[in-house]
Amino acid sequence: MLIRINSAHVEDNYNSQYKKVEGITNILLLGTDGRENEDKYRSDAMMILTIDTIHNDIKLTSLARDTYVDIPGHGKGKLNAAYFWGKEDLLFKTIEQNFKIGLDKFVQVDFEDLMNIVFVIGGVDVEIEEREIQSLNEGIPGAYNSCTYAEKGEMQLINNAGKHTLNGYQAIAYARMRYLDNGIYRDGRQRKIISGMFDGVKDLSMSEYPKLLNTLLPYVKTNLTVGEMLNLAFTSYSFATSKEIKQAEYPIIDDKHVKGGKYKNAGWVWLYDVNSTGVLHDFIYEDINMEDNEYLKDDSKIELNY
16 A cells, blocks of 8 residues: 555645645645646646535535636636646646635546546446436547446446436546536536545445555555545544535636636636635635625625736
8 A cells, every 4th residue: 555655646846835724734636638648738627625624524616727817937827727837836836826725735637547436436426417418428438438447348328317326437428528518517517526436435434445545546646645645534534424525616606706708818718806715715714605705795895807
């Protein structure tokens, strides 16, 4: 197991500009979709996984990849371009400087490897809507063909709405759907997959965690050390198995604190209210649900980042 963990561990030189908040651990979850022989590619999914031992909660916050931000050293552009220009270090710096949130660690997995992880844990339970079936089935053949899991079996489509236990290639096809609606719905589907993965393993006993880690670690890259992994597992185990994961999206997608559209040479982006970063901060550190934040009741301080 130690060999597995060491093979997944990567050193990083980034030092957060924010002082560590005792009881709050923010782990940036990165889903990448690089093609073979590509040295540079964008982060396809970005979420902040918050382990909050102050309020005994786990939180999962999607960061919209089309958010218009300042990328240190590269001017303005989409958030997911930061990974293209400088991998995890530059993405860390970009998120911290624009959103005023301190990040502690990261875990990165390629979408192709995520398929194998879903197979290993026995699938993920997801509620499929009627309107999603056609788009999902259109994406399944491509995901199936690229799936390397040895026991993937015959390709299976989804025939009806309702709760389904999605296997690896079905789950990735679901997470990649983008033309049915928009990127915000896509972020929500990605959170469903991650939450489903948590639900799939939360009934395991602590004694089963080493075996699970040993199986999953070849598919991930992280700057978490052995001690940090075990400490986070121990400290969060009691409430992680008894509570639902709290979920959020940033920027705040409404008709006031964000504006979507083509802007300058950046393409289609989300221009967001820079003062609403306090709502994100309150969700992560103070455990205040975004929709309940008092700031959203006063429109006088809205300042979009034109």
